[in-house]
Amino acid sequence: NTTVHSESNGTWPDGPTASDISWRFLELNRISYQMPWTNNDPLRAVTVWYSLHFVDDAGFEIWKSNDASTIISAASSRDTQDIISQYIIDSVDLANQISAMEVWASFTFD
Numbered sequence: 772n773t774t775v776h777s778e779s780n781g782t783w784p785d786g787p788t789a790s791d792i793s794w795r796f797l798e799l800n801r802i803s804y805q806m807p808w809t810n811n812d813p814l815r816a817v818t819v820w821y822s823l824h825f826v827d828d829a830g831f832e833i834w835k836s837n838d839a840s841t842i843i844s845a846a847s848s849r850d851t852q853d854i855i856s857q858y859i860i861d862s863v864d865l866a867n868q869i870s871a872m873e874v875w876a877s878f879t880f881d
Contacts, residue, residue, distance in 0.1 A: 810846065819843065
């Protein structure tokens with residue numbers, strides 16, 4: 772299923788937000804994603820560390836990405852997008868069980 776999937780916006784107390792989150796399989800072992808991040812702090816930049824967790828309908832984790840990070844300047848937005856090309860899923864049946872991408876994140880203000 773190479774359809775584009777949309778996810779809920781992500782918010783963290785006193786932290787950045789992620790909106791318009793989307794992802795899709797390009798083919799087996801290749802997933803593209805996009806997450807625009809917004810730093811609502813008017814004075815400080817923020818470093819966001821995140822990993823992507825792909826789960827089935829029951830919330831069981833099928834696969835997760837390596838950790839990644841991005842820096843967002845004070846009071847600005849940054850679009851984070853990439854193609855993950857590493858061992859992910861090696862069968863169409865398993866790929867079709869994935870129903871959502873969860874974003875796990877932590878952050879520090881600089």
